[in-house]
Amino acid sequence: MSANFPYIVRCNDCEYVSEVFMDEHLAMNERDFHSFACLHSVSIWRYAWERWTLVTELMGVELH
Secondary structure (H helix, E strand, C coil): CCCCCCEEEEECCCCCECCCECCHHHHHHHHHHHHHHHCCCEEEEEEECCEEEEEEEECCCCCC
């Protein structure tokens, strides 16, 4: 039995914090969208066992 944990997307470069997602794939889509649209470093956090933990991070791409 797998539990559905809430996920949020947080930007490391600006004040952006997403809505709460109950699906990790939706959170990953939001992370990718913000990262590529703004070229920022973005991370996904999961709330489980009464604390937020970092799930994954995507660094922004720098264009020259």
